[in-house]
Amino acid sequence: MPQELNYWLTTVQMPTSPAQQLLETADVAIIGAGFTGLSTALALAKRGAKVAVLESETIGWGASSRNGGMVLTGLKLGVNQLIAKYGRELTRRMYAASIETIGCVEQLVNEENIACDFRRTGHLEVACKQMHFDDYARQVEVIAREFNHQLRVVPRGELRSEIGSDIYYGGMVDEISAGLNPASYVAGLGAAAMRAGASIHERTKLQGMQRESRNGAPGFKLATSRGSFWARNVLVGTSGYTGAATPGLRKKIIPIGSYIITTEVLPDALARELSPRNRQIYDSKNYLYYYRLTPDNRMLFGGRAAFFPETGETVRESAEILRRGMVDVYPQLRDSKIEYVWGGTLDFCFDIMPHAGQMDGIYFAVGYAGHGVAMATWQGQKMAEWIATGKTDNPFTEIPFPGAPLGLYNGRPWFLPFAGAYYKVLDWVS
Numbered sequence: 001m002p003q004e005l006n007y008w009l010t011t012v013q014m015p016t017s018p019a020q021q022l023l024e025t026a027d028v029a030i031i032g033a034g035f036t037g038l039s040t041a042l043a044l045a046k047r048g049a050k051v052a053v054l055e056s057e058t059i060g061w062g063a064s065s066r067n068g069g070m071v072l073t074g075l076k077l078g079v080n081q082l083i084a085k086y087g088r089e090l091t092r093r094m095y096a097a098s099i100e101t102i103g104c105v106e107q108l109v110n111e112e113n114i115a116c117d118f119r120r121t122g123h124l125e126v127a128c129k130q131m132h133f134d135d136y137a138r139q140v141e142v143i144a145r146e147f148n149h150q151l152r153v154v155p156r157g158e159l160r161s162e163i164g165s166d167i168y169y170g171g172m173v174d175e176i177s178a179g180l181n182p183a184s185y186v187a188g189l190g191a192a193a194m195r196a197g198a199s200i201h202e203r204t205k206l207q208g209m210q211r212e213s214r215n216g217a218p219g220f221k222l223a224t225s226r227g228s229f230w231a232r233n234v235l236v237g238t239s240g241y242t243g244a245a246t247p248g249l250r251k252k253i254i255p256i257g258s259y260i261i262t263t264e265v266l267p268d269a270l271a272r273e274l275s276p277r278n279r280q281i282y283d284s285k286n287y288l289y290y291y292r293l294t295p296d297n298r299m300l301f302g303g304r305a306a307f308f309p310e311t312g313e314t315v316r317e318s319a320e321i322l323r324r325g326m327v328d329v330y331p332q333l334r335d336s337k338i339e340y341v342w343g344g345t346l347d348f349c350f351d352i353m354p355h356a357g358q359m360d361g362i363y364f365a366v367g368y369a370g371h372g373v374a375m376a377t378w379q380g381q382k383m384a385e386w387i388a389t390g391k392t393d394n395p396f397t398e399i400p401f402p403g404a405p406l407g408l409y410n411g412r413p414w415f416l417p418f419a420g421a422y423y424k425v426l427d428w429v430s
Contacts (some may be wrong), residue, residue, distance in 0.1 A: 004315050006066055007298070008183035009260045014059055015191045017200035022229045025201075025214065028050040028268070028387055029231035030087060030220055031206050031246070034064035035372060036237030036365050038189040039108070039380025040387075045196035047388050052231065054224060056205040061184030063372060068260060068282040068302050069185075069289055071105050072123055073098050073149075076352045076369040078135070079142050086399060088146060093263040093395040095147045095363050102376035104381060109180070114188030116180045123177035123281040124154075126168040132284040133170035140172065149176075163281060164273040165329050172410040179280050179292055183246045189377075201226065204400060206245040209234065209300040211361065220362070233387050235363040240345035242366065248359050252364055252403050254348045260295060260302035260317035261326070262338040271297040273332055278370030289325050292369075299333060301326040315343045318419055346370055350402045354385060357397045365396075 028044055030037045033055035041051045041251035055061070072107035075082065075098055082091040099161070102120070109118045127133035133156070140151045154162055154171040162171055183241040194200060205225040212230065219232040236246050240255040266274070273283065275293050289303040301322055317339040327334050349355055354375050356365040365388070366380035386392035 002261065002319055002338040005259075005340050006342040007294070007300070008065055008069070008181055010340075011181060012187050014065075014187050015194065016189075020199060020201070021291045022201060022204070022224065022227050023050065023052050023199060023230055023428070024139050025276055026050050026229065026231040027085060028052075028233045029054065029220070029229070031035070031236045032189060032238040032241070033059045033200055033202070034062050034130045034239065035186060035189065035376035036239065036380045036383075037235070038186065038193050039377045040191040040237065040384045041143055041198040041380075042108075042189060042196055042233055044388060045193060045383050047284050050389065051193075051198040051318030052229065053193070054206050054222070055199040055200065055202050055206045056225075056241075056243075057141060057160060058202045059121070059190040059200060060183060063239055063344045063346050064186040064376075065183040066260070066342060067182050067258075067346075067373060068280075068292060069180050069182040069349065069373065070123065070290065070370050071102055071118070071374045072291065073102060073174050073363060073374075074371070075354070075358075076371065079139055079146070082136065082266070083142075083146070089397060090395055092147060092424070095143070095149070097378065099176060101303060101378040103177055103184075104378045105178070105374055108189070108192075108377065109185070112188055112207070113194040114185060114192070116182075116184035116188055117262060118178055118180040118185070119278075119308060120176065120178040121280065122173055122175040124162050124171050124173050124277075124281045125284060126159075126163065126171045126281060127284050128168065129284070130169050136170065136172040136415045147239075148396070160423040162277060162279060164332065168283070169219075170229060173279070179278075180373070182293065185373070190341070194428065196282070198371070206243070206246050209362075223270055226293075235361065235383055235387065237365055237376070239368060239372065240347040240365050242347070246364075249364055249366065252349060252355075252401060254350070255345045256304065256348050257314060257343055258302060258313065258321060258346050258370070259341070259343045260300060260303055261319055261322045261338050262298045262300045264298065266299060267337065268297065270332060272382045273334065274299060279415045289322075289329065291326070291329070292340070292368075298339070299326065301328070301329075315341055318343060346372065350404060351400075353399060354379065354396050355399070355401045356394055357401065393403050
């Protein structure tokens with residue numbers, strides 16, 4: 001039986017914040033010590049702001065350490081869908097931002113000297129059906145023409161140069177994307193934010209907040225599990241772990257479970273056969289698989305094996321579902337031992353788009369839909385700039401942020417089994 005343990009956390013010593021009392025006042029309170037919160041905290045602290053980060057668990061405990069470590073360009077929706085929905089100009093800005101996110105991560109890794117195996121290995125999307133592959137050519141042409149960004153289509157007959165599997169109809173490569181060790185990266189962000197002067201309060205749960213002026217200045221009183229304090233501004237970056245203390249935001253976010261297995265360390269020759277160019281790989285389904293080699297040559301294989309957020313039961317069920325999926329893709333791994341399995345919760349919005357803005361005076365950035373390593377880091381930098389200067393050019397603040405149809409959602413995702421079944425049917429018919 002594999003260990004029910006996040007493999008990435010076995011490779012790193014996470015930083016711990018020194019035990020300290022809550023500040024009485026802060027310029028900015030940040031809820032969540034993941035990629036969004038720590039990126040924001042780092043940028044604000046470097047500008048001289050007095051920053052308090054509240055984390056109900058420990059640094060990087062949520063999706064930021066549990067993901068596949070893929071630093072991806074693009075958005076969840078295809079470019080033609082985006083143009084139809086948002087128009088050319090706004091789509092152009094959003095797509096340009098998605099490319100900029102990779103450089104943003106790379107710059108922070110270099111500036112803060114974060115040892116996290118960051119490498120621009122590119123990503124490969126593989127087509128599960130002929131019609132999906134036919135769509136790649138249309139996407140590549142639109143992206144080149146509209147966004148001046150080059151992707152490459154890989155026909156089925158040449159796919160073995162990219163992946164050691166024969167089940168796909170072709171692929172599409174973006175050389176800009178990267179891979180990293182997400183636990184090492186979030187650990188590095190946390191250490192950098194503390195070096196810059198941010199206070200990080202672990203195991204400090206936000207219980208509620210209300211508007212309250214202090215010395216004539218507008219702001220918020222925050223009640224936490226360790227006492228209360230006042231902050232001029234608040235940023236929420238809790239993604240799939242958004243809770244009852246921010247009910248307006250919680251109603252706009254669907255927490256979805258994602259699960260990962262990793263094999264034992266594979267021989268070099270087998271690893272090279274599976275992924276000759278060491279790409280970050282994902283398939284074209286809605287109910288998708290994503291996979292890659294880890295820096296020490298394990299196959300990491302993930303997907304929405306169960307839609308519900310992780311429990312001991314869903315983790316164990318997912319281990320077997322994902323192992324079968326992995327062997328379908330790579331029969332070569334039939335006898336390879338699975339050493340680790342774990343789950344995490346990521347955040348989808350109802351339009352499957354990232355969102356940033358203000359709600360009831362509180363700043364937020366959420367909705368990464370599996371693209372969070374890069375987008376959350378970039379959003380943190382953008383939110384810091386907005387809070388510090390009062391100005392922003394963030395295109396994700398300009399799109400509508402829909403809630404559930406007819407208001408049939410209070411933050412508890414009762415409809416996930418139906419959504420999972422719907423996407424499986426959609427994959428079957430499309």
